[in-house]
Amino acid sequence: MKACLSDELKPFMEGIKERNPGEKEFHQAVFEVARDVIPFMDKNPRYRELRILERLTEADRIIIFRVTWEDDSGAIQTNRGFRVQHSNAIGPYKGGTRFVPGLQLCVLKALAFEQTFKNSLTGLPMGGAKGGANFNPKGRSEREIMHFCQQYMLELARHIGPNIDIPAGDVGAGQREISYMFGQYKRMSNEFSGVLTGKGVSFGGSLIRKEATGYGCVYMLQNVLEYHGKKLEGQPVVVSGSGNVALHVVEKLINVGAKVLTVSDSKGFVLDQKGIDDTKLNALKEIKFERHESLEVFAKMFGLEFFPGQRPWQVPCKIAIPCAIQNEVSKADAERLILNGCMAVLEGANLPCEREAVELFMRAGVIFVPAKAANAGGVAVSGMEMTQNSMRLSWTRKQLDERLHEVMARIHEKCLQYGLEGNGYVNYRKGANISGFIKVADAMVSCGVV
Numbered sequence: 001m002k003a004c005l006s007d008e009l010k011p012f013m014e015g016i017k018e019r020n021p022g023e024k025e026f027h028q029a030v031f032e033v034a035r036d037v038i039p040f041m042d043k044n045p046r047y048r049e050l051r052i053l054e055r056l057t058e059a060d061r062i063i064i065f066r067v068t069w070e071d072d073s074g075a076i077q078t079n080r081g082f083r084v085q086h087s088n089a090i091g092p093y094k095g096g097t098r099f100v101p102g103l104q105l106c107v108l109k110a111l112a113f114e115q116t117f118k119n120s121l122t123g124l125p126m127g128g129a130k131g132g133a134n135f136n137p138k139g140r141s142e143r144e145i146m147h148f149c150q151q152y153m154l155e156l157a158r159h160i161g162p163n164i165d166i167p168a169g170d171v172g173a174g175q176r177e178i179s180y181m182f183g184q185y186k187r188m189s190n191e192f193s194g195v196l197t198g199k200g201v202s203f204g205g206s207l208i209r210k211e212a213t214g215y216g217c218v219y220m221l222q223n224v225l226e227y228h229g230k231k232l233e234g235q236p237v238v239v240s241g242s243g244n245v246a247l248h249v250v251e252k253l254i255n256v257g258a259k260v261l262t263v264s265d266s267k268g269f270v271l272d273q274k275g276i277d278d279t280k281l282n283a284l285k286e287i288k289f290e291r292h293e294s295l296e297v298f299a300k301m302f303g304l305e306f307f308p309g310q311r312p313w314q315v316p317c318k319i320a321i322p323c324a325i326q327n328e329v330s331k332a333d334a335e336r337l338i339l340n341g342c343m344a345v346l347e348g349a350n351l352p353c354e355r356e357a358v359e360l361f362m363r364a365g366v367i368f369v370p371a372k373a374a375n376a377g378g379v380a381v382s383g384m385e386m387t388q389n390s391m392r393l394s395w396t397r398k399q400l401d402e403r404l405h406e407v408m409a410r411i412h413e414k415c416l417q418y419g420l421e422g423n424g425y426v427n428y429r430k431g432a433n434i435s436g437f438i439k440v441a442d443a444m445v446s447c448g449v450v
Contacts, residue, residue: 216377
């Protein structure tokens with residue numbers, strides 16, 4: 001099997017690199033899936049005969065457009081907008097919108113490819129997409145952000161719809177930005193439809209959507225530890241990031257009795273040896289969500305250690321949850337985590353671990369759960385928001401939380417189905433990749449060559 005993997009994977013990846021030169025993030029995303037799916041196709045040759053994997057490495061379409069808007073001083077600003085509609089094999093395109101400076105198409109292609117399999121794992125009828133713009137909302141006035149979002153939607157509107165493509169928020173695009181875009185779409189289309197998720201609750205948004213990615217990650221962790229005969233209560237956990245995903249991971253970890261040691265931002269990380277508690281978390285939310293200040297402020301407020309320019313992976317822990325950005329965990333970071341006794345790593349962010357880091361974790365027997373399984377809670381609740389919009393109803397927090405629990409439990413079961421190896425080790429990467437692939441591939445087979 002290993003020889004087969006080596007013989008087929010290498011030329012396959014060479015073809016990917018030739019058709020997509022210089023797109024390292026996209027190469028990484030494809031490799032992470034292909035390394036498990038290619039051996040699986042040996043036992044299921046119909047997928048190879050119909051070249052399903054090759055077809056899945058080409059997006060259905062990629063849309064790039066100019067966004068021109070006027071700032072508060074009257075100066076004309078120009079940004080670039082993107083939407084990668086990767087696959088609608090099992091449902092309308094679904095995926096986030098990120099507003100970050102320096103945003104590159106290769107990153108969005110990687111994330112849209114990943115999103116296709118993540119959405120498949122949820123069991124909900126959603127295809128995969130990703131989009132955004134090289135716009136930085138930080139430092140901009142509310143009026144400028146509104147103007148940008150309206151101009152962004154002015155072009156995007158012709159490519160989306162409640163049965164075509166339903167964008168959501170992502171890095172730099174939260175409920176505020178989604179709501180501005182929704183208002184513009186509503187004005188342009190003259191209809192009230194569920195074309196975006198992550199909206200305000202008063203006009204079609206879903207309860208716990210903001211919390212869902214972080215909560216879902218912890219629910220997956222509970223499933224993983226329960227299967228391995230371990231408990232989460234009292235376990236020391238290192239978390240990176242201090243945005244929406246990270247802080248709701250921290251919130252749920254505190255609720256279930258884990259000991260959260262760290263959070264981080266672009267300037268460094270904070271270490272709390274006693275463990276972050278509810279009081280500190282509430283202050284942290286105000287600092288990051290309302291005041292938009294550095295973690296240095298948080299560290300000074302509570303007399304905690306701040307490590308400028310560093311990531312938290314040097315801190316001894318039993319569980320690590322990277323929730324910041326792609327490729328934040330390097331091979332050296334993985335070596336340090338393993339040396340310090342880390343037993344489980346769950347990807348709270350999208351593709352936060354470099355390929356070499358993942359390989360090290362798995363060789364060392366560390367439980368590794370990839371993003372497509374660990375952080376699927378956010379898009380799962382987005383799918384529930386789509387359902388609520390279509391049915392013109394609203395579910396309670398309790399109902400949504402129960403459904404989120406069920407989705408994460410199902411994803412864990414799917415990972416076990418295809419990831420349990422002979423020595424008892426659960427290869428969650430393999431289980432997630434194959435399970436996510438099968439549903440999409442079967443739909444493509446059924447629909448013919450389209």
